[in-house]
Amino acid sequence: MNGNKPSTPNRNNRMEAKQIPDLTNALAANAESPSAPLVHTDEFLLGTTEGGEIGELGWNTSGGTFVAQAALVGRPGIVRRRANSNNTVTTLYLCPSANTANYHWGEFVRQLWIVSPLQDTANQQIRLGVTSAVNSLAPARCCMFGADQGDTNWHVYLRNGGLESKINTGVPFVPGNWYKLKMERKEQGQLVFSVNGSTLEVADNPNEPSADGGILTGMSITPRSGGNYDMLLDFFTETIQPPAR
């Protein structure tokens, strides 16, 4: 599980502390038996603005537009996801179909999004994370960050069997701010969420997805009225740990 974990940083050597995690062992293990952690990372530096070619990972889309965004210092590769149709769940996702799951909640380890919403929540709904159907705001199951109309804070959404738990993170949702949204499944029944370092632990929630429940990775913006709603995407990474096979 920790095959890609960086070695303990040497505090006297800042270069070492900044090194990218060495995936050599994980990749070698995958060549023998594809069960080592899978790490997907996207700087949104490459690719085009067409569905299936967005970012290094080739994100798929439905609805809305993509606009190239001038880089900010320290944030190489930013794209602007724009939703422009009221009541349309405008999506971005990492698989061929917006509602066909391609792995299971029991294999999810952690995920990090670095994003900046550009408008308040008065007339939009936002979701980022894993779900059984990224094109639905009421999927069979999900584990997502987000906010609904009028929410002033980031929330966590857990769904299983059509039932939902909505948990307030206590971190304000401020348009234009950058947010590091991190979720981690330590084990079934033990989840840790973090928004810009403010941590929320969720234990034994009755609506956490079942371990054998299918999920996919994605995000959505759903305008409810008014014009365009944008989200700047700076960085994404996730780790998936399949069982031995």
Add this chain to the structure above:
Amino acid sequence: MTAFEAYNDTEAVQFHDSLSAQTHAAINGMQVREITLPDPIVELDVIDRLESDIMFGGVLIFEFLADNRKDPNVTTAQSLDLLQRFAPVKDLAQLGDIKKVYGLVLSMPTDTIFTEARKAKYVGMIETHLNIFPQP
């Protein structure tokens, strides 16, 4: 479908039964309220699902045509133009391929005749139909 929600200022947790909600609320210092969930997800075999999709496709086509006729401002030329734009949707709807219909409707540009409100109405209908079924 009725469900029960244990809630406080920071959290809301839904349960199918009142007893579970009451128990969770008592342990966590929450209150309980009755809520209404969307229609339950149903399991259909392949043939039943196809029948359901084709029936829904017919409903969608009917709704689209009815909206055209209800709008007194639509000229014959505009109606023909819109019907041509709708033709690919109609073809797939008749075949029951509602997932592809969903993508096509999402990508249809709006104008003064095919308004945002009309588009939102059809998108909502399709999402409601697709969400009836369990997601794989």
